[in-house]
Amino acid sequence: MLGYLVRRLISAVLVLALVSIAVFALFTYGPSDPAESMCPESHCTPARLDQIRNNLGLDRPFFDQYGEYMKGVVAGRNIDVGTDKPIECDFPCFGRSFKYNVNVWDYLKQRMPATFSVAIGGAVCFLVIGVALGVFAARRRGTLADKAIVGVSLVIHAIPYYLLALIAFLYLVNKLGFFPDSGYVPLTQNPAKWLYALLLPWLCLGLTYSTQYARFSRGSMIEALSDDYVRTARAKGLSQGKVVFRHALRVAIVPIVTIFGLDLAVLLAGTIFTEQIFGVQGLGLANLQAIQIGDLPIIEATVMIAAFFVVASNVVVDMLYSVLDPRVRLS
Amino acid sequence: MTSNSLIPDLAAGASATDEPFLVVDDLTVKFPTADGLVNAVTNLSYSVELGKTLGIVGESGSGKSVSSMAVLGLHDARTSRITGSIRVGGQDVVGLAESQMQKLRGNDVAMIFQDALAALHPYYKVGSQLAEAYLAHHPKASKRDAHRRAVEMLDRVGIPQPDMRAKDYPHQFSGGMRQRVMIAMSLINDPKLLIADEPTTALDVTVQAQILDLLQDLQREFNSAIIMITHDLGVVAEMADDVMVMYAGRAVEQGPAKEILVRPEMPYTWGLLSSIPEVDSDVDARLVPIPGNPPSLLNPPTGCPFHPRCPHVDKVPGNLCVTDLPELLPARSGADHLKRCHLVDPTAVYQSEVLPEIAPDLVEEN
Numbered sequence: 001m002l003g004y005l006v007r008r009l010i011s012a013v014l015v016l017a018l019v020s021i022a023v024f025a026l027f028t029y030g031p032s033d034p035a036e037s038m039c040p041e042s043h044c045t046p047a048r049l050d051q052i053r054n055n056l057g058l059d060r061p062f063f064d065q066y067g068e069y070m071k072g073v074v075a076g077r078n079i080d081v082g083t084d085k086p087i088e089c090d091f092p093c094f095g096r097s098f099k100y101n102v103n104v105w106d107y108l109k110q111r112m113p114a115t116f117s118v119a120i121g122g123a124v125c126f127l128v129i130g131v132a133l134g135v136f137a138a139r140r141r142g143t144l145a146d147k148a149i150v151g152v153s154l155v156i157h158a159i160p161y162y163l164l165a166l167i168a169f170l171y172l173v174n175k176l177g178f179f180p181d182s183g184y185v186p187l188t189q190n191p192a193k194w195l196y197a198l199l200l201p202w203l204c205l206g207l208t209y210s211t212q213y214a215r216f217s218r219g220s221m222i223e224a225l226s227d228d229y230v231r232t233a234r235a236k237g238l239s240q241g242k243v244v245f246r247h248a249l250r251v252a253i254v255p256i257v258t259i260f261g262l263d264l265a266v267l268l269a270g271t272i273f274t275e276q277i278f279g280v281q282g283l284g285l286a287n288l289q290a291i292q293i294g295d296l297p298i299i300e301a302t303v304m305i306a307a308f309f310v311v312a313s314n315v316v317v318d319m320l321y322s323v324l325d326p327r328v329r330l331s
Numbered sequence: 332m333t334s335n336s337l338i339p340d341l342a343a344g345a346s347a348t349d350e351p352f353l354v355v356d357d358l359t360v361k362f363p364t365a366d367g368l369v370n371a372v373t374n375l376s377y378s379v380e381l382g383k384t385l386g387i388v389g390e391s392g393s394g395k396s397v398s399s400m401a402v403l404g405l406h407d408a409r410t411s412r413i414t415g416s417i418r419v420g421g422q423d424v425v426g427l428a429e430s431q432m433q434k435l436r437g438n439d440v441a442m443i444f445q446d447a448l449a450a451l452h453p454y455y456k457v458g459s460q461l462a463e464a465y466l467a468h469h470p471k472a473s474k475r476d477a478h479r480r481a482v483e484m485l486d487r488v489g490i491p492q493p494d495m496r497a498k499d500y501p502h503q504f505s506g507g508m509r510q511r512v513m514i515a516m517s518l519i520n521d522p523k524l525l526i527a528d529e530p531t532t533a534l535d536v537t538v539q540a541q542i543l544d545l546l547q548d549l550q551r552e553f554n555s556a557i558i559m560i561t562h563d564l565g566v567v568a569e570m571a572d573d574v575m576v577m578y579a580g581r582a583v584e585q586g587p588a589k590e591i592l593v594r595p596e597m598p599y600t601w602g603l604l605s606s607i608p609e610v611d612s613d614v615d616a617r618l619v620p621i622p623g624n625p626p627s628l629l630n631p632p633t634g635c636p637f638h639p640r641c642p643h644v645d646k647v648p649g650n651l652c653v654t655d656l657p658e659l660l661p662a663r664s665g666a667d668h669l670k671r672c673h674l675v676d677p678t679a680v681y682q683s684e685v686l687p688e689i690a691p692d693l694v695e696e697n
Contacts, residue, residue, distance in 0.1 A: 229452040
């Protein structure tokens with residue numbers, strides 16, 4: 001178990017290292033020149049450009065730059081910006097924003113609570129709604145209720161998320177005023193407003209994603225309900241609730257955990273549409289704005305953070321598997 | 332006893348009638364499907380007394396399991412139609428409310444399934460699965476009591492180091508041990524009726540014998556009634572007091588085991604007897620299968636359902652086998668031996684045509 005965990009973590013770190021090289025290469029050899037975008041157009045001379053490149057270290061060999069960058073990520077570093085005093089950039093240092101004149105991590109860090117609030121709340125919504133609907137439909141397989149759930153979930157699934165969220169925002173917030181137009185309110189500042197403001201984003205995420213979970217858990221549950229151990233549970237004289245939840249769902253939930261882990265990881269890395277439509281200043285919006293203005297260090301960092309979440313969620317899901325299914329031996 | 336049994340305690344004299352513990356009367360089970368109505372069990376009647384064993388024999392799809400699952404009410408009311416009556420300790424369980432059925436299942440009537448690996452929950456320790464069965468019918472018992480009882484039962488069915496093994500998962504047991512766990516779980520509430528659905532089919536022969544011995548021991552100890560569902564007449568010969576042979580959802584021959592095995596009067600039973608491979612026979616001897624396939628229960632054959640496969644149809648005058656379903660009537664040998672066959676003198680046919688094939692050494696004696 002421990003050996004497996006160690007090996008799994010090492011391979012996760014290797015994957016992240018490869019991703020970081022790829023991302024770094026993409027930005028280094030990519031079409032956009034950061035020096036150009038930082039050079040004021042009115043008095044930008046080749047000499048000035050070279051100086052900016054020199055300040056940013058862009059004229060150094062690729063692996064020098066990469067090594068410097070990664071050193072910052074794992075241990076922090078000082079960034080030389082051409083002035084007398086280098087800027088301190090503590091661990092984890094993802095460099096310095098070209099445009100905002102702040103360290104990338106500091107900039108992103110303050111935006112994380114918003115995205116995490118949206119992502120985790122939304123994920124809880126779609127997991128609970130989706131699995132509940134799936135179990136309900138599976139138990140009533142073939143009935144009108146089952147067909148309605150499957151049909152409606154397909155229809156909702158076919159609507160693009162941004163359209164659904166936009167319509168919800170326009171009608172429920174703008175027109176009817178059921179929900180506030182306050183954007184994100186930090187939990188520490190006012191828990192009630194935090195909840196109130198996030199309710200609609202959660203419901204929109206919940207509705208869209210839950211369709212997939214409803215259909216997936218329905219299938220998984222139908223399979224489990226026809227398994228022999230469920231018949232045994234009934235033959236023991238257990239109540240319907242125990243048979244369905246303690247015996248059938250306990251097995252049916254395992255494959256759902258896998259897709260849930262990945263979905264959550266992707267959401268944690270930024271919920272671009274939600275943040276844009278509901279005015280939540282989170283990671284997704286930071287990424288979007290950085291792309292619009294060509295702020296490479298921020299884009300780089302958001303991509304790396306996204307990769308980290310996906311890889312980490314994979315490790316967690318794998319470990320969880322052995323907890324959920326005792327037949328899985330981690331070795 | 333703290334068990335909240337649905338059935339009045341028979342020992343207390345609460346049983347108003349003297350009828351056997353389980354009486355199945357004119358049971359019919361149908362499953363409506365998109366292709367039509369499946370007649371899984373038709374007009375089935377049998378009974379089992381406490382301390383006795385009934386063997387139900389037949390091919391796959393003959394209605395053996397379906398009929399006994401009806402006793403536990405395990406068929407979904409939405410997808411099945413059940414008529415007739417099933418009286419357990421005097422109580423008719425057909426159409427009984429789910430909550431009442433729950434009190435009966437695992438408590439008065441318990442079931443052992445064929446494939447213990449699939450039938451036990453893969454994610455729970457066997458000890459807690461046994462304890463769960465106990466707690467379901469002893470709501471006042473503490474978890475500790477239930478666990479102690481679980482270990483006690485594991486010990487009783489011959490699992491070494493039961494307190495250690497209770498902490499293991501089903502996949503950590505061998506096939507035979509797993510079936511013992513299954514038996515322990517079914518007996519944990521002292522059921523009066525045990526339905527064993529091919530309990531030894533997935534096991535090798537020595538383990539099979541151990542499991543059958545165990546069941547017999549436990550039956551003597553608890554005086555429970557057993558229904559042994561099998562397609563193995565060897566198991567029937569060893570275990571059963573009575574036998575019911577089923578074909579296409581109907582009983583085609585039933586009566587005391589000795590009687591049926593020694594003087595069978597129905598060609599299908601003969602076929603089953605002929606198809607038993609013999610250990611001491613010539614290695615070049617071919618197995619004697621029953622020709623053809625089990626009939627469709629969606630469109631059962633007209634007349635006697637066995638007639639398309641029966642080698643003796645021509646011995647019945649007219650076209651009776653094809654046109655008329657034979658009644659289940661007393662055989663020549665006695666009233667408690669019933670058979671469903673048009674043959675006028677089955678004994679003569681058996682003596683002259685079947686017995687020489689399956690047991691030549693017995694022909695002289697008769």
